[in-house]
Each structure stands twice: as structure tokens, then as C-alpha cells.
Amino acid sequence: MNYWRMSFRLGSNGVEVWEQCRKQGIAAMGYYYNGEPVVGDCRNITEKEFDAIWRESGVRSRTGKSSLKHVVFHMKEGDVIYAKKGTEIVGKGKIAEEYDYKPGIVKQDGVRWEHYVKVDWNTDFKPFVLDLSANQHTVLKINQERLARIREKEYGTDINLTPDIIDEVASAEEGKKYIREASFRQRNRKLIEQKKANSDYRCEVCGMRYEDVYGEIGKDYIIAHHLEPIGNRDEAAKTTLDDIALVCSNCHDMLHKTNPPMSIEELRTQLYQ
Template sequence: MTYWIGPCNPNYYDVRGALDQFDNEVDWTKRISIEIGDIFYIYESKTSKRIIAKLEVIDNQVTDKNRLKDDMFWKEEVKISKTGYFRMKLITMFDEGMDRAWLKNNGLKSYLQSPERINSELLTAILSWELDNDIKNNESSSDLTTLLIDKEGKRIGYYTYRYERNSKLRQAAINYHGLSCACCEFNFGQTYGEIGKDFIEIHHTKPISSFTDEEIVNPITDLIPLCSNCHRMIHRRKGKVLTIDELKNLLRK
């Protein structure tokens, strides 16, 4: 899966109107090597100058004959693309945030004149922003924070971890890293078929038991997909959690 970002000038094309008209789907000129399942962020230039939508590529072989007839949303003469189109399905619209200044501060290097792959620095920032925004708007703090409380005489000690039980955090890690084990590359779906589809265990690179205060988990740097065997081996020794590289070295012996 590849993450892309591309500009759309509302003075030329009304992408919002097209999404409303065609059941949250839109066709885009195919100028990049894009695959089904890739994620595409639309950056609205000239007006709001921010990311306004996140979409998933559902077809990369759309031709002029079967493209969505969106001519009414173009504010200039429609030019037929010789390279074809790819079709995307809307995942979410963003009402605010991730504007030009924010993108530049978080790793955007270009002027966004055409679609481009999102670099790892910027992708980390975008996914983290999405998680924070989604959690803030849609979930109560009681769903996000687990408190482990123990009494020691008159003193009450506690520690918390945030987001760990949030399914969106797990999914964000899978979206970035995939469903294969980061150590041995085992894939449950490929081995077991339908029963193993979409299954993988998610490992915290920093053990939750080491948290002494509320901490935010980054799905790209802090969560890693592991098969059950590798996950157990990483935690095999009490008080000594192996790193991914250490376990890989053991596998090579």
C-alpha cells in the first residue's frame, strides 16, 4: 500500500460536487503508478489550501468509455486523458486542519503541483493527526484510557496508557506495516486462507508495563505486526523484551 497526496483546484474542478453526485466516488487522471488499495489525500489548492479528503483507490484501469460522467463539475473544457483514470472511494472528509503551513512544518518538501508519494515523516504526522482528531471528536476519554489502580497502604499508585484499546490505532498500524510478521514474514491469510484473513498480532515496541504516565502511541514507530510465535519469543524472557532486530538475528542463526 502506498500513500499519495495530490492537488485539486476548485476553480477548475468541483470535487466535492462530484463526490456527492457519484455516491462518494471520483475518477482521477492516471499520471502515477497507482495500485488498488492505495490511499490518496486530496489537497485543495487556491482556496482552503489544506487536505480536504482521504480516499481509497478501488480501480486503476478506468478508461474514457467507463469513467464517471463528471463533465458538469469541470469549469473548463474536459480534456480526455490518454493515460486513463483511476477510481477512488471516499473514506472521510476533513472540515479543518492539515493546512499548507502544517504540511510544510511536518515534512512536505514540494509545492504540490501534481500527485506524489507521501514521505515517511509527513505520513507519520498525518496518521497521528487523524487519530487525535478522530478520537477527540468521536470517542469519550473513558474508552481511550485504561487505569490500573492498586492500593499500598494510604498511598494510591496508578499508571495509564492511552489509545491501546482503540481499534483505529491497530488498523493504522496495519495500514502502514501490512499483515505480515515483521520478523519472519509469516502471513496468516496466505497460509490459512479465509480463517486467517486480516489476522495479525500487534506488538508495542515499548512495553505498556513500563509506562509511568499517560503516553501517546504512534502506530508507525511504536506498533509492529508480529505472528504469534515471534510475539511470544520477543516476550519470552521476563524483564528482557527483545527488539525486532535481535529476534531477526536469532532467526538467521
């Protein structure tokens, strides 16, 4: 099982079609260039053929290409999709049927998408605010760190790992690692809050401070990064303030581009070399 975050908006400030997709029981997207779809019906082509069509189109968008490829080739029955709307996670559903193609299956105010998967959207899902960054991606495959952050919001600070939750995450490739991460985060929340309270909320890699860039909405915002990855721990281990670094979302993503993650010093050296 894989987890995905998906937005349902045409461009960064365009038409929002989440409600239409929810009502139709689908997750859909399209990508257009000069008014025409970059790639048409993908039901009978391979990933290599998809890549060739995209390359020949001359479109340079890597995020657009990867997002559409996820819908066409990578989303599988049983995978979970979290629907994104601005800074909110507004829906959750499980893929019921894999990729299909129907021109105009989503049509609204200039939007005319045709690539989709069928989804059983959860009617009891309660939206919450959570910015997972990488917002330029229409479709984002959720890694374990981001999944733990979603779960923390979805089930509350005092998350109770009930059998149904454990069954769902344990069926994922690294489910057991998530359960370890979730319980670890609950035990260490006060430590993280203390680390932040003692800081100036400035990224330890690049020096960026959210309040300086975004004003009031960025006040007291920063991400806690564990210098020893939680997922690498086979059992509980004591964590101190010195084991946590405070970083911006961009640097946090870059730290985790390697496995194991880079050190703060290594990334800072790459940034300023």
C-alpha cells in the first residue's frame, strides 16, 4: 500500500474541483499545453512511451509529468489518497479501481480533465490544516515522515494505535516503522516544544526565518529534525535537545534526499559551496 497527497486545482490559483471529484468518487487530473492535453489516453502505453510523448511535446514541467505518471502508472487499488485544498487536508479515500481515461470526466469553468482513478472517499473524514511542503506537486507520494505528521493531525496528539489503524499502516511496506515513529513523536512532543521555545525559529542550515519571509503567519514556525532518524531506531532511545535540529521545510526535504539523511553540516556545505 502507498499513500498519496493530491490537489484538485487547476494551477496554483485556478479553479478548485475537489467537491466534484469527491461527489463522482474519483481522483482526476489533466495537463495541458497550448490548450491541448500533453498526453492522451494512456491505457495501452508503457511508461517509456509516456516519457517519449512528454519529451516530444517540449513541456518542461517535471512536477506535471511526475504527477500524471503517478495517476496513470503508480497508483494501485488499495492505496490511500489524502486530498489537499490550500493548506488543508480535506479528504481521504482508498483507490477502488486503477487508471482509466474519459475525456471531460471533470468539466468545470475551463477545467476538462480526463485521467482518473476511482476512489471510495471517506464521508466521515474531518479536515485539518497541515502544510507538507512540495506544494508544486499535484500528486505527491507520501513518505513515512510526512505520513506520521498526517496521522498525528488525523488522530490527535494522544493518538491511540487501535487495531484498525495498526492493520492499515502495517499493511504498507514500512508500516511497522510508522507505528514506531508515531509513538515516539507522542513521547517527545514536549521536548520538541521546548527546543522551539528556546530558539529564534531560524533554520539551522540556511538561516531562513519564516516570520521574516511570510510575516505574521510565519511566526513561531519551524520544523523539528531528528539527527538520528526515528525510523532507524529498533527500540525506544533517550533523546535530548541536542539530538534535534530546527530547519525550514526545504532544507528538511533536502536532508532526507539521502539515506541515511545528510548531517546539518553536510547540507550547509553543499548550500554555500
